[in-house]
Amino acid sequence: MFQLDEEAEERIEFICRMDLIGRSIAAAVVHNAAGPLLRSSRLSKHIPRVAMRKLLFNPNLRAGNLPALFADLAREYGPVYQIRPPLRKPMVFLAGTEINRWTNRHGRMHLRARDYFADFEKVYGASGVLPSLDGADHFRLRKALAPAYSRRRLADQMDDLLRHARKHLAEWRVGDTLSATKMCRRMINSQISPMFVSVESQDIFDDVATYKERALNVHITKALPRFMLKTPGMKRRARAVDTLLGRIQSVHTPAQRAGCPRNLADDLLSLNASDPQFVPESNLRFALSAALIASVYLGDAFSFTVYAMASRPDDYARIRSEADALFSDGDPGGDDFTPAALDFTHRFLMECLRMYPIVPMSMRTVMNACVVEGYELPVGTTILIAQTAPHFMEDVFRDPFKFDVDRYRAPRHEHRGHGYAPYGLGTHRCLGFRWMELQLAVNLLMVAHYFTVKVSPADFRFRFNPFPSMKPSKKLKFLIAEQVRELPA
Known part of the structure; x- marks a missing residue:
């Protein structure tokens, strides 16, 4: 079409060849560049390794204070670090407010809970079961069980809660x-068991709790070998779970439950009847015994609050003052436990949950590769999210080792943001935390209203017993020093 000289034709041909070469190179790059599943990003940072010497000589480790330990390590090594215990796989830890923020916003897309919980549920x-689910099934089951763990349901049964609490307090002797x-634990279980599953279980509670803790130490923390769950003593305690299940099923026929307040067992049995594929009968053994497992965690949280109150006489007096005001005109109703009525007690409990969290970290498996704070986490990596580490970071909570209830008042409001996380993070945040807050408050107020409790021995130096979950040292005891007023008959 156009008349071109020889030089122009050669130039056009050369440019065309260059284009073909470029396309070939581009195709080769596309076919040979591995995706995130098979390669590591060259831009991500190397995860630092914690020196075992610094870990073992950390004073917070010796005190059993795992959140403070994780905060110390994050301060020195950054928000992502790994610990390599002898004869164990490396453990990757994530700690810090930005980690909490990322987990809340993006964790559900990259992390799953199933792997670490599989052996325990077996x-x-x-x-x-609920703790091991993710995605749509997890959302659906949480939504179905939310009413059973709601503050509203507990508030509607306040008379029963007070009655069960007084019945247990009547066993205390000065x-x-x-x-x-x-x-x-036993005080909380005296309320949780009849209100969640409609049976008394004090006679088997210790066996159920001991079996559960041994299973956690074997299958979750890996602190004990598997055969430790098959000893004669553990087999005997395992039968207590079946005893509990039999008791629950014997009192939960439709005719027996007619006209009774709905509880957790009703909800679970209804789900099993309406959708046995979603909540199969095989899961009821775990789900129904979860009521007593809840008594363990809530009971340990209660022991921390009683210790904090008993070791601070001025705070004890202020909590007693709020309790006396609430009970001055008879038993309060569920709606009487308002923020105004519980101003000091509520802030006191928040500080207890900051300094003495029950579950200091969460274990997850990476299901979609991701980069967190500049560190790449490949698929299949097991990570431990220390969500309570910010509780002991000075840039989040001023003077973090000081018990200070005023940090939750204006203008400080140090709990706002992602640094305060006593109930976990993201989609696996504790489903019943509102119930827990109200029940803790009611029990603490009742103890202050009726008794004076002291720490024994008087010179007790506080230490944690951190496994499988945080609780006070076995050496901590409470002395029933005085009964302030008579319990109603």
């Missing part, structure tokens, strides 16, 4: 010295 013959952990 102990109960279950598969796909001059008695009681184990802190056992005393508080």
Whole structure:
């Protein structure tokens, strides 16, 4: 079409060849560049390794204060670091406010809970229980069970809660010295068991709790070998779970439950009847015994609050003052426990949950590769999110080792943001935390209203017992020093 000289034709041909070469190179790059599944990003930072010497000689480790330990390590090594215990796989830890923020916003897209919980749920013959689910099934089950764990349901049964609490307090005798952990767990279980599953279980509670803790130490923390769950003592305690299940099923026929307030067992049995594929019968052994497992965690939280109150006489007096005001005109209703009525007590409980969190970290498996704070986490990596580490970071909470209830008042409001996380993060945040807050407050107020409790021994130096979850040292005891007023008959 156009007349071109020889030089122009050669130039056009040369440019065309260059284009073909470029296309070939581009195609080769596309076919040979591995995706994130097969390669590591060259731009991500190397995850630092914690020196075992610094870990073992950390004073917070010796005190059992895992959140403070994780905060110290994050301060020195950054928000992502790894620990390589002898004869164990490397453990990757994430800690800091930005980690909490990322987990809340993006964790559900990159992390799953199923892997670490699989062996534990098998102990109960279950598969796909609430803590091990993710995605749509997890959302659906949480939504179905939310009413059972709601503050509203507890508030509507306040008369029953007060009655169960008084019945247990009537067993206390002035001059008695009681184990802190056992005393508080049994007090909480005396309420949780009849209100969640409509049966009394104090006679088997210790066996169920001991079996559960051994299973956690074997299958979650990996602190004990598997055969430790198959000893004669553990087999005997495992039968207590079946005893509990039999009791629950014997009192939960439709005719027996007619006209009774709905509880957790009703909701679970209804889900099993309406959709046995979603909530199969094989999962009920775990799900129904979860009520007593809740008594363990809530009881340990209660033991921390009683210790904090008993070791601070001025705070004890202020909590008692709020309790006396609430009970001055008879028993309060569920709606009487307002923020104004519980101003000091509520802030006191928040500070207890900051300094003494029950579950200091969460274990997850990376299901979609991601980069967090500049560190790449490949698919299949097991990570431990230390969501409570910011509780002991000075840039989040001023003077973090000081018990200070005023940090939650204006203008400080130090709990606002992602640094305060006593109930977990993201989609796996504790479903019943509102119930827990109200029940803790009611029990603490009742103890202050009726009794004076003291720490025993008087010179007790506080330490944590951190495994499988945080609780006070076994050496902590409470002395029932005085009964301030008579319990109603």
